Amino acid sequence: MRPFHMILQDAGGAELRRIDFNAEGPDHAFQIARNEGEGVHVELWQGATLLARMTKSGANIWKLLPTVDVLVGNDRAAPPGARVGL
Numbered sequence: 001m002r003p004f005h006m007i008l009q010d011a012g013g014a015e016l017r018r019i020d021f022n023a024e025g026p027d028h029a030f031q032i033a034r035n036e037g038e039g040v041h042v043e044l045w046q047g048a049t050l051l052a053r054m055t056k057s058g059a060n061i062w063k064l065l066p067t068v069d070v071l072v073g074n075d076r077a078a079p080p081g082a083r084v085g086l
Contacts (some may be wrong), residue, residue: 004029004046011039026051033059 001022002081006029008017019032029044029052036056044052053065 002046004044004051005047006033007043008033008036009041011037011041014042030060030062 001024003020003022005018005020007014007077008019021028021032023029026044026046029042032054033040033042038056038058039060042052042054042056042062043050044054050067053060053067055065057063
């Protein structure tokens with residue numbers, strides 16, 4: 001089992017939450033986030049590595065987002081042209 005964490009931001013952008021979990025792979029994040037409301041923004045991390053950014057756009061439909069702009073779960077922005085995670 002490997003440690004992961006998710007940073008979740010509500011659709012209004014007002015509330016941040018962190019969920020830590022251990023799993024065999026990052027796909028377990030979808031099981032944890034399945035009950036979140038539409039519009040929630042999620043960053044999936046393994047340690048200090050950003051694996052994915054996504055927004056829930058419907059009933060268990062997730063839109064994957066670029067991972068190179070401002071990071072919610074980190075207090076810095078990625079430098080222009082940097083590749084973070086995927």
